[in-house]
Amino acid sequence: MTFEQLRVFLAVADELHMTRAADHLHMTQSAVSASVAALEAACGVRLFHRIGRRITLTEAGESFRPEAQAILARVAQAETVLADLSGLKRGHLALHASQTIANYWLGPLLHRFHGRHPEITLEVTIGNTAQVAAAVREGGADLGFVEGDVDAELLAKTALPGDRLMLVVATDHPWGRGETVRPGDLLDVPFVLREAGSGTRQIFEQSLARQGIDPRRLKVALELPSNEAVISAVSAGAGATVISELVAAAGLAAGALRFVPLAFPARRFYVLRHGDRYRSRAAEALLALLREPAGKAGGAADGEEADGEEADGARATSAPR
Numbered sequence: 465m466t467f468e469q470l471r472v473f474l475a476v477a478d479e480l481h482m483t484r485a486a487d488h489l490h491m492t493q494s495a496v497s498a499s500v501a502a503l504e505a506a507c508g509v510r511l512f513h514r515i516g517r518r519i520t521l522t523e524a525g526e527s528f529r530p531e532a533q534a535i536l537a538r539v540a541q542a543e544t545v546l547a548d549l550s551g552l553k554r555g556h557l558a559l560h561a562s563q564t565i566a567n568y569w570l571g572p573l574l575h576r577f578h579g580r581h582p583e584i585t586l587e588v589t590i591g592n593t594a595q596v597a598a599a600v601r602e603g604g605a606d607l608g609f610v611e612g613d614v615d616a617e618l619l620a621k622t623a624l625p626g627d628r629l630m631l632v633v634a635t636d637h638p639w640g641r642g643e644t645v646r647p648g649d650l651l652d653v654p655f656v657l658r659e660a661g662s663g664t665r666q667i668f669e670q671s672l673a674r675q676g677i678d679p680r681r682l683k684v685a686l687e688l689p690s691n692e693a694v695i696s697a698v699s700a701g702a703g704a705t706v707i708s709e710l711v712a713a714a715g716l717a718a719g720a721l722r723f724v725p726l727a728f729p730a731r732r733f734y735v736l737r738h739g740d741r742y743r744s745r746a747a748e749a750l751l752a753l754l755r756e757p758a759g760k761a762g763g764a765a766d767g768e769e770a771d772g773e774e775a776d777g778a779r780a781t782s783a784p785r
Contacts, residue, residue: 560604611733620737630724
């Protein structure tokens with residue numbers, strides 16, 4: 465049984481005349497007769513009475529008619545859905561993002577995307593870099609946005625303009641009076657840090673290692689699972705922290721935090737995708753928005769694939785956020 469046979473059957477059932485059905489379908493009469501005969505043979509029942517030159521539906525044909533109509537209606541609906549999806553008139557994007565990106569960077573980008581494609585639903589899940597990479601790798605996310613470096617099979621990554629880490633303390637902290645702080649001094653005070661698996665923690669520890677400081681020697685007073693918890697504890701005097709300038713901005717503006725002038729390198733953000741999975745039109749549209757020039761897309765991305773990454777199979781995952 466084929467969809468074409470169902471269409472021919474319904475045309476004959478409507479016209480109750482082979483020639484008129486053939487004209488309606490732009491087919492020859494012999495082709496229509498052969499299609500009906502093939503359908504009857506496949507079903508093992510007669511669908512039409514042939515009495516002289518008259519055609520009428522059998523009881524089986526009468527019962528089958530609404531079922532055939534329902535099947536072809538569903539086929540038409542499926543074709544409409546696919547057409548809508550290809551035209552970005554509907555669809556769904558599952559996005560996973562690390563905390564700093566989700567809370568301080570991603571919102572304006574998604575606002576622009578929604579303005580262009582209002583029928584595409586967006587679902588955002590927040591985790592750390594390791595969790596985001598795992599979600600993309602396992603198929604739970606169409607795209608992932610992370611701050612930390614990632615390196616795993618099957619995941620491709622494209623670099624985006626990111627932010628910079630900064631050292632901040634409470635207003636009454638000794639370092640808050642503008643005194644000079646050297647990298648080795650970081651080992652002398654308690655720290656409040658994000659959990660292992662976070663990109664912020666990873667970048668900070670990598671920076672220390674490049675300067676010959678073992679991150680394990682840090683006095684970690686508190687290890688907290690969110691940027692907001694870290695900022696709250698630091699403002700209360702629990703210790704120093706190194707955190708995204710995006711996260712620290714509000715506390716600095718309010719006078720609850722003090723910036724300590726110790727330089728850390730700029731870091732990139734990354735968008736991750738699975739190298740082997742089909743990318744929907746919605747995912748392609750969001751990636752295209754990221755590639756737009758800063759003036760047009762509002763600074764979401766510079767359109768360059770960093771360091772030759774966006775690897776067909778560029779490796780990315782299981783690293784911290």
